[in-house]
Amino acid sequence: xxxxxxxxxxxxxxxxxxxxxxxxxxxxxxxxAETRSSGFTKVDxxxxxxxxxxxxxxxxxxxxxxxxxxATKNGLTDAEKMHLLAxxxxxxxxxxxx
Amino acid sequence: MASGQTLLVFNARSGVPPxxxxxxxxxxxxxxxxxxxxxxxxxxxxxxxxxxxxxxGGITAxxxxxxxxxxxxxxxxxxxxxxxxxxxxxxxxxxxxxAQGVTAAAPTTNGAPQYSEIAFTNGAQIDxxxxxxxxxxxxxxxxxxxxxxxxGDAELLRVELRET
Numbered sequence: 559x560x561x562x563x564x565x566x567x568x569x570x571x572x573x574x575x576x577x578x579x580x581x582x583x584x585x586x587x588x589x590x591a592e593t594r595s596s597g598f599t600k601v602d603x604x605x606x607x608x609x610x611x612x613x614x615x616x617x618x619x620x621x622x623x624x625x626x627x628x629a630t631k632n633g634l635t636d637a638e639k640m641h642l643l644a645x646x647x648x649x650x651x652x653x654x655x656x
Numbered sequence: 657m658a659s660g661q662t663l664l665v666f667n668a669r670s671g672v673p674p675x676x677x678x679x680x681x682x683x684x685x686x687x688x689x690x691x692x693x694x695x696x697x698x699x700x701x702x703x704x705x706x707x708x709x710x711x712x713g714g715i716t717a718x719x720x721x722x723x724x725x726x727x728x729x730x731x732x733x734x735x736x737x738x739x740x741x742x743x744x745x746x747x748x749x750x751x752x753x754x755a756q757g758v759t760a761a762a763p764t765t766n767g768a769p770q771y772s773e774i775a776f777t778n779g780a781q782i783d784x785x786x787x788x789x790x791x792x793x794x795x796x797x798x799x800x801x802x803x804x805x806x807x808g809d810a811e812l813l814r815v816e817l818r819e820t
Contacts, residue, residue, distance in 0.1 A: 589689070590724035590809045595766040599729040599805040602692055624814040 572615045584608045616639075659819055663707050663715065666793070666815040671700035680795070682811065684722070684767075689723065689811035692731075692797035694804075697794040702815065710787045714820035716776045719795065720813045723762040729806030730759050732798040735774045740784035740790035752794055754781035762806045769813060775820060795818065 573581070582604050591594065596603075614622070618640075623631065626639060634642065650656060661800055668681065669686045677701040679690040692698045717735045730765035732757040737747075770790060777783045797810050 579695065583693070586694050586725075586808045589807070592725075594725050595727050596807050597727045598807060599726075601805060603807050645805045653742045 572611050576612060578607050580602070581611075659713060661709075662818045663710055664704055664817040666704075666817075668812060668814070671775065671812075672703055672704055672792075674690070674699050674701060674794075679795075679812065680687060682809075683734055684709040684724075684811060686756050687813060689722070689813050691809040692715040693797070694806065694808055694810075695806055696774040697796060697798050697800050699794055700812070701792045701794045703738055703792050704791075705754050705790050706785050706787055708788055711819060712778060712787070714777045715782050715785075716742075716818050716820045717793070717795075718818065719758075719760075719772045719774070720769050720815070721760075721772065722769050722811045723766060723781065723806060723808060724811055725766065725808035726762045726806045727766050729762050731772075731806045731810045732759050732764065732801040732805055733757060733772060733774065733810075734794075734796040735776070736794045736796075737776065737781070737783040737785060738792040738794070739785045740792075741786075751783070752792070753780060755794075757798065759803045759816050777820075 572578075582600075585607070586600075586603065618636070621640070622643065626634070630639070630642075668690045671679065671681075672727075673679070673689050677696060677698050679692045679698045682689050682691045690700050715737075719735075721731070721733075721780045723731075734757045736752040736755040738750065738752045740747065756774050756776055759770050760770060763770045775819055783791075793815070795815060798804055802818065
């Protein structure tokens, strides 16, 4: 997954097809472990992965960057900002704040 | 033996994994299942002997499976026989007959089992198996086939081989 980290640090690119497929596969495995019902197909889920990655690619330079207060905007790397965003999103999901 | 009679039944725990890309054992509410991935083709084999009451007809494989998470989409299942002929078959290499398949819809209720059948005609499709011969039966989820659209794992619970 080091390739994925490099792409995120660069900020202005989408994940490779292989990395998107890896995200897709791992998410399906996570869903299986949690035995959550789903009424959609593999293609639908892969489209969601692609859409989210595209959204990050479009919005990271402006929308996401604009969220951060000045100190952390300047003090965190792009990768650290994305990790912080992911941590907040994961916590919200875990707590059911959606 | 009359048509439609059970020849063999395999449970998940009797599966033997190939050297790579194999289905993995899992439990669902204490039911032992074999998980087949949604992104990679995975297989499992069952080793046995064709019973003496086999009468020489075709063989139908019944797969009892459930979806790990999905309530829609299709799974592409393949089945293949490998005959171990007396003083002939080289066990050092695989020699499965051409796989036969079925595309089966996920149960609309998650957790419910689905019963899917693959029919094999007598002869080449069962690798020309004869009564009393050793054999392997391989089950594969062909996840990379475009018709396999079901998200998440397919959980194989049991396999029945019966005379068609």
